[in-house]
Amino acid sequence: MFPKPVFAPVGRVTGPVISQEIPKNDVFLFDLDALTTNDHGHLDHAFAAYLLDFAKLRPCYLFGRANYNEVMLRVPSRMRRAFSGVFSESGSELWVQNEVMIRHEHDFSDDLYEFVAKVIQKSSYSNKLGPMIDCGSACLRICIAGVHSSIKQTNEYLEWEKEHKELAIIIDEFRARFPNHTVYRDTATSLLIMPASFTSAMVQNHIIKRHKSARIICYLTTRSANGFAGPLCNSFSNGDIVSQVGGPADVSQILSYEKRCLTGQEYRIALHQSRLEEV
Secondary structure, three states, rough: OOOOEOOOOEEEOOOOOOOOOOOOOOEEEHHHHHOOOOOOOOOOOOOHHHHHHHHHHEEEOOOOOOOHHHHHHHHHHHHHHHHEEEEEEEHOEEEEEEEEEEEEOOOHHHHHHHHHHHHHOOOOOOOOOOOOOOOOEOOEEEOOOOOOOEEEEEEEEHHHHHHHOOHHHHHHHHHHHHOOOEEEEEEOOOEEEEEEEOOOOHHHHHHHOOOOOEOOOOOOOOHHHHHHHHHHHHHHHOOOOOEEEEHHHHHHHHHHHHHHOOOOOOOOOOOHHHHHHHO
């Protein structure tokens, strides 16, 4: 799926290794869902403190599907301030120091809203909780269990969805009716709709504008990489690094190696592309 970036599989190599020299223009991009243990989880305080120390060494950005209000609930304010920016709403907004710097706007058509409303009405799930639509600046999320549902309520819908598989049907119908939009399964219980004119690849452009000739090192969950963050991964150039991680433990493991290299406690090991392909 990603022909250009170099992958560093977690558990098979010490960290994302390219050369013995430590580039001074590395910019780190963290998927918010990769920093928590579940889709609505908060950052662990000890892990947040660890990330804060790392952010002092290199520019770091948060990136995720959530709106900024949700980011504020899940991420401590001291961490948001320490990072160079937060790409929220699947990358359609860039926030710096709690102020929006970039916002891509899109007006969804009445036909699309009508389709979404009918989808919700047609669902036979009996415990719907409003609101079930979350509309951002350039993305729209459908969650029939309720946008603000608890973990227990979300899990109840997930068990129902496993049996009825209505989200897959909705995706097929949507793609047939709205080819100029893209729909992703952004969580196990919700769908994310974005116009084809906007993709997460714009995040790469914004980072390069702010950090000339930067090498981007990105940590994503597999679901994000295979979903809304796919265009971002495909936009990366040779030398950029994408690591698919399972959660905070994986991120901590790789960053521990990166931190030792940056502070001169360990040297990078040269690993050729052929070896990366073997592992």
